[in-house]
Amino acid sequence: MNIVVCVKYVPDSTADRRFEDDLTVDRVGVDGLLSELDEYAVEQALQFREKRDGEDITVTVLTVGPEKAVDAARKALQMGADKAVHVVDEAIAGSDYVATSLVLAKAVEKIRETEGSVDLVVCGMASTDGVGSVVPAMLSERLGLPQVTLASVVESQGDQVRIKRDNEGSTEVVGATLPIVLSVTDQSGEARYPSFKGIMAAKKKPLETYSLADLGVDAGQVGLSVAWTQVEDAAARPPRTAGEIVTDEDGSGADALVGFLASKKFI
Amino acid sequence: MSEVLVVVDHADGEVKKPTYELLTIARRLGEPAAVFFGSPDKADAVAEKVKRYGAAKVYVVDDAQIKGFLVAPKAEALQQLAEQAQPSAVLLPSSYENKEVAGRLAIKLGSGVITDAVDVEPGEGGPVTTQSVFAGNYTVRAKVTQGTPIITVKPNSAAPEEAEGAGTVEAFSATISDAARGAQVVASQPRQSTGRPELTEAAIVVSGGRGTGGDFAPVEGFADSLGAAVGASRAAVDSGWMPHAYQVGQTGKTVSPQLYVANGISGAIQHRAGMQTSKTIVAVNKDPEAPIFELVDFGVVGDLHAVLPAATEKVNERKG
Ligand SMILES: Cc1cc2nc3c(=O)[nH]c(=O)nc-3n(C[C@H](O)[C@H](O)[C@H](O)COP(=O)(O)OP(=O)(O)OC[C@H]3O[C@@H](n4cnc5c(N)ncnc54)[C@H](O)[C@@H]3O)c2cc1C
Ligand SMILES: Cc1cc2nc3c(=O)[nH]c(=O)nc-3n(C[C@H](O)[C@H](O)[C@H](O)COP(=O)(O)OP(=O)(O)OC[C@H]3O[C@@H](n4cnc5c(N)ncnc54)[C@H](O)[C@@H]3O)c2cc1C
Numbered sequence: 001m002n003i004v005v006c007v008k009y010v011p012d013s014t015a016d017r018r019f020e021d022d023l024t025v026d027r028v029g030v031d032g033l034l035s036e037l038d039e040y041a042v043e044q045a046l047q048f049r050e051k052r053d054g055e056d057i058t059v060t061v062l063t064v065g066p067e068k069a070v071d072a073a074r075k076a077l078q079m080g081a082d083k084a085v086h087v088v089d090e091a092i093a094g095s096d097y098v099a100t101s102l103v104l105a106k107a108v109e110k111i112r113e114t115e116g117s118v119d120l121v122v123c124g125m126a127s128t129d130g131v132g133s134v135v136p137a138m139l140s141e142r143l144g145l146p147q148v149t150l151a152s153v154v155e156s157q158g159d160q161v162r163i164k165r166d167n168e169g170s171t172e173v174v175g176a177t178l179p180i181v182l183s184v185t186d187q188s189g190e191a192r193y194p195s196f197k198g199i200m201a202a203k204k205k206p207l208e209t210y211s212l213a214d215l216g217v218d219a220g221q222v223g224l225s226v227a228w229t230q231v232e233d234a235a236a237r238p239p240r241t242a243g244e245i246v247t248d249e250d251g252s253g254a255d256a257l258v259g260f261l262a263s264k265k266f267i
Numbered sequence: 268m269s270e271v272l273v274v275v276d277h278a279d280g281e282v283k284k285p286t287y288e289l290l291t292i293a294r295r296l297g298e299p300a301a302v303f304f305g306s307p308d309k310a311d312a313v314a315e316k317v318k319r320y321g322a323a324k325v326y327v328v329d330d331a332q333i334k335g336f337l338v339a340p341k342a343e344a345l346q347q348l349a350e351q352a353q354p355s356a357v358l359l360p361s362s363y364e365n366k367e368v369a370g371r372l373a374i375k376l377g378s379g380v381i382t383d384a385v386d387v388e389p390g391e392g393g394p395v396t397t398q399s400v401f402a403g404n405y406t407v408r409a410k411v412t413q414g415t416p417i418i419t420v421k422p423n424s425a426a427p428e429e430a431e432g433a434g435t436v437e438a439f440s441a442t443i444s445d446a447a448r449g450a451q452v453v454a455s456q457p458r459q460s461t462g463r464p465e466l467t468e469a470a471i472v473v474s475g476g477r478g479t480g481g482d483f484a485p486v487e488g489f490a491d492s493l494g495a496a497v498g499a500s501r502a503a504v505d506s507g508w509m510p511h512a513y514q515v516g517q518t519g520k521t522v523s524p525q526l527y528v529a530n531g532i533s534g535a536i537q538h539r540a541g542m543q544t545s546k547t548i549v550a551v552n553k554d555p556e557a558p559i560f561e562l563v564d565f566g567v568v569g570d571l572h573a574v575l576p577a578a579t580e581k582v583n584e585r586k587g
Contacts, residue, residue, distance in 0.1 A: 013402070013536055013537070014536055017401045017404070018405075019405070023407075037518065096379065097370060097373070097380060097382075098373055098374065098379060098380070101370075101374070125518065126517075126518070128517065129401075131383075131400075131517065131540070132366065132370075132382050133363055133366055133367070133382075134366050134367060134369065134370035134380070134382060135370070136367075137338060137366075137367035137368075137370045137371050138370040138371060138373070138374055140339070140371075141339075141342070141370070141371040141374045141375070142374060144446060145449070146337075146339070146449025146450040147337055147338055147339060147367070147449075147450055148337065148450045149337065149338070149363075149367060150363055152511070162453070166511055166512060167364065167455075168362055168363075168364065169278055169457055169458055170455045170456055170457045170458055171455070171456045171458065172452050172454065172455045172456075173452070173453050173454040173455075174337055174450050174451065174452055174453065175450075175451050175453045176449055176450045176451065177449070180449070180450070185518065186501075186518045187511055227379070227412070228373075228378065228379030228380075228411060228412055228413035228414065229379040229380070229381055229409055229410070229411050229412065230409060230410055230411075230412045231407055231408070231409045232395065232408040232409060232410065233407070233408050234400075234405050234406070234407045234408075235405065235406050235407075236404065236405055237399075237403060237404050237405060237406055240548075240561075240562055240563075240564075243548075243560075243562075243563040243564040243565050243566055244564070244565050244566070245555070245560055245563070245565075245566040245567075245568060246565075246566070246567055246568070247555070247567075247568040247569065248567055248568060248569025248570070248573065248574055251573075251577050253551070253567040253568075253569040253573075253574045253577075253578075254567075254573075254574050254575075254577035254578040254580075254581060255581070256565075256567065257549070257551070257565070257567050257574065257578050258578050258581040258582055258585070260549070260564075260565045261493075261526075261549075261582070262585065264526070264547060266471065266493065266525070266526050266547075267493070267582055267585055267586070
């Protein structure tokens, strides 16, 4: 059985994230890392394998991004994934959802070709930079596989998968038959840290690099210049003007708070 | 004038406020046509509601074959409707589910998609959206340059304005493929209603964090005095004090109320991502150095267990 985990390399959300002059995200000047939310996807893939003792399961991590994105793939290998695929091509820079999902889908197909099958594609619930939460659904659309998204609990037996998810007004149980595209939330269980052994082992694990040409994607189909969405401008939000801060002494805080709310007509 | 499809946000035919916000926005772009996925016997009641906000048409898509499956059937139905109606744009209320519907629809229609817009204005060559990104630190304006613009819009992005529309009901029958029914909802447990306003729609949100120490009574009491929704930080959710549905932030709900009151919440970037666009921000925190105070219009340095009950009493007194 083959599992593919999609992981994204993102600028550190605690750093000062910014845009380039061409209005794409600065992915080089700001420190990057494996999107924290994709660690949950790696974790669930590894648990899926561990629960199926005796089955031959290969976990391949897939990342699409600049040279440095290989760090995201490495971290996943250190956590315990078996192989990595990094799609890197100048032409991909500035891609929107439509183009990103196309490249990911073609890469999954390529992995299917080399490994013989892809039974499960695992994604995070959102990247921590774009925060679209749309790529897994689009990947499912492109691959023609059922989408089983936003799982907080994942269970499986044979080729049956059952998940629990929080919907707008309800908690749902959803069932599907492999192969599927799965996305998991940060409620699905803490991700493991790479062990020393894992870090050493990762150095010897296979890491494949593909260009768009390797995937059979025409460079004219992706990237900033052909994106189907176009950013017109990006402006830093003006810093909020410093508010009034009072220190509570014997109930004065509650008085001041209620006074403020009343002055703003909230009461 | 060309049609602008607006997907109706409702619970069992009970139309929700974001629908009216979207219809108001749609009127800037063209002629709004509401799309109601639901039971046909609720259609007339829904039409009565949405026509008051300018819906010229109400497409009714019977969801009997749709609601038992995740996302894919809805996207298929919308594709078929869009191919028939040839709208100039498709607007959906931003929710995890609708964003996924929008993403799939974009591929089906060969169109660009923009998610989580906080404003949409007509522009040369199509609608121009505003998004609030990087945890609210940047404002980005963008547009779709290919196909039919598909845009998901966050709650509270416009003040609903009434305008009479014809509200002509039209049944649309979609053909759902077997392939779209791959992920089946086998059980669904509705969350119990709290009687409080819905978190994402509320005008006022009062939240609690780790600083509550697990006792949410002061937070809930203050919320109720203001008629507010209750929210929570991830720390409070992870501690098991509040269900995940209450979580505000990057991996919970994004809220953009008139007033946000953060109690015992430090103000981590992931929490800010879910509340930074609130109009007025207030915090109660015992640590004067807490980062949340960088955001506030008004802050009280103090123990929430003392400040909130006293404030609740005063608010209730004022209301008489
Ligand atoms: C602030 C901001 C706003 C944006 N708004 C839009 C918009 O409105 N419309 C639009 O078309 N584009 C938009 N983009 C561009 C979009 O974010 C990129 O196309 C991005 O590559 C994919 O979207 P995401 O990061 O939001 O993914 P999400 O849909 O949030 O990603 C979910 C999961 O998909 C997988 N995944 C996503 N990207 C990759 C990758 N590169 N490699 C491996 N796995 C991946 C991961 O498992 C991830 O957890 C925006 C970008 C930014 C930074
Ligand atoms: C990928 C990722 C996603 C995340 N998503 C989210 C998200 O969606 N939402 C979210 O909230 N967080 C999220 N987080 C977690 C976030 O980083 C913080 O850990 C979290 O917001 C902290 O919650 P808190 O402010 O309640 O707790 P703390 O940071 O522990 O702050 C508690 C505060 O309470 C104050 N306090 C203590 N006692 C009292 C008292 N008696 N009276 C008044 N004040 C008191 C303290 O001074 C302190 O400032 C995410 C993290 C990651 C890595």
